[in-house]
Amino acid sequence: MIRRGLGERLRWYAYLAVLPFDEEIAGLMRRAGCVGINFTGDSASADMLARYRQPHRREDLVSAVRICHQQEIVVMIDLLLGAPVRHPRVWPKPSAS
Numbered sequence: 001m002i003r004r005g006l007g008e009r010l011r012w013y014a015y016l017a018v019l020p021f022d023e024e025i026a027g028l029m030r031r032a033g034c035v036g037i038n039f040t041g042d043s044a045s046a047d048m049l050a051r052y053r054q055p056h057r058r059e060d061l062v063s064a065v066r067i068c069h070q071q072e073i074v075v076m077i078d079l080l081l082g083a084p085v086r087h088p089r090v091w092p093k094p095s096a097s
Contacts, residue, residue, distance in 0.1 A: 007033035013074075016040070018056035021064050023071075030071045039064055041077035052080070 001007055013036040014029065043049050044058045061077060068075035
């Protein structure tokens, strides 16, 4: 896409895992026309990420957002709320009323 100059005419979004993602990948994606990335963040809680068996950590999410902002790429993060393995400190159980 870069070699053919399509990044100057074609705009696209991507859905990615948080890892691996770095400045080099972001720069290449931007040059190829990427204007937005939706990451599969799931959670920013270390406990919930471990329960979901996700390889990334909160710091990786922060880094991905920072890199996207530097490259002027719109960024979104999918979060899972109300998971069946909720932790009371992270997502309290609703009270019966």
